[in-house]
Amino acid sequence: MISAKKLSKSIDLQGAHFTILQPTDLEVATGSSCAVVGPSGSGKSTLLALLAGLDKATSGTVTLGDVEITALNEEALARFRRDHIGFIFQNFQLMPTLNAVENVALPLQLQGRNDAHQIARQWLAKTGLDHREQHLPAQLSGGEQQRVAVARAFASEPALLFADEPTGSLDGPNGEQILELMFDLNRDQNTTILLVTHDQRVADRCDRQVALVDGRLQ
Ligand SMILES: Nc1ncnc2c1ncn2[C@@H]1O[C@H](COP(=O)(O)OP(=O)(O)OP(=O)(O)O)[C@@H](O)[C@H]1O
Numbered sequence: 001m002i003s004a005k006k007l008s009k010s011i012d013l014q015g016a017h018f019t020i021l022q023p024t025d026l027e028v029a030t031g032s033s034c035a036v037v038g039p040s041g042s043g044k045s046t047l048l049a050l051l052a053g054l055d056k057a058t059s060g061t062v063t064l065g066d067v068e069i070t071a072l073n074e075e076a077l078a079r080f081r082r083d084h085i086g087f088i089f090q091n092f093q094l095m096p097t098l099n100a101v102e103n104v105a106l107p108l109q110l111q112g113r114n115d116a117h118q119i120a121r122q123w124l125a126k127t128g129l130d131h132r133e134q135h136l137p138a139q140l141s142g143g144e145q146q147r148v149a150v151a152r153a154f155a156s157e158p159a160l161l162f163a164d165e166p167t168g169s170l171d172g173p174n175g176e177q178i179l180e181l182m183f184d185l186n187r188d189q190n191t192t193i194l195l196v197t198h199d200q201r202v203a204d205r206c207d208r209q210v211a212l213v214d215g216r217l218q
């Protein structure tokens with residue numbers, strides 16, 4: 001389960017105070033899928049980053065399963081993320097000096113798995129990128145980089161998957177393939193999915209949708 005209580009984010013910028021996310025309560029049941037929709041700048045990526053423990057909340061709590069991650073120290077939080085969370089960033093966040101296989105293998109290696117490269121190759125094949133294993137991110141198209149980012153997030157078959165516009169750079173057939181992989185994980189591994197999308201057809205495939213407008217959950 002993903003549970004947020006009175007979760008908020010504000011920043012001070014050049015003397016001015018901005019609230020990016022108003023105090024928000026949200027619950028996503030284990031094994032379910034939820035889409036976050038809303039206009040550009042409404043706080044969707046911020047909400048996702050807070051729920052996944054990638055950004056620090058101004059107030060409120062986030063509980064994932066039975067762990068209140070907002071109460072963990074940096075080291076415990078990093079370990080929790082490594083073991084339980086997959087995250088697809090809106091801007092991919094691939095390591096520029098690592099090729100496609102190495103990018104996908106990295107989180108698995110951090111988990112201490114010695115089959116990391118083998119698993120990474122399998123997931124690259126599933127995302128249709130087996131012919132691009134040795135390419136560096138800069139040598140890949142935007143859509144190919146997105147598929148590496150997807151493979152990296154899926155490869156450890158995490159209990160919780162956060163996906164920020166996971167099909168944003170993909171054409172119809174490639175986007176469809178990624179969505180099928182994602183909902184396969186949801187069905188077969190009981191993966192809880194929280195995704196951000198601008199595509200209403202993608203949102204409609206989730207069990208539930210929530211909308212953000214001006215940092216406020218509707
Ligand atoms: N670190 C930051 N410093 C200053 N402003 C920020 C910061 N992070 C986010 N913002 C602002 O907060 C608002 C929400 O940003 P966010 O990235 O969450 O929006 P979004 O809903 O994901 O938009 P998009 O659909 O364009 O990706 C934006 O107006 C953005 O400029």
Ligand SMILES: [Mg+2]
Binds near residue numbers: 044045164
């Ligand atoms: Mg965003």
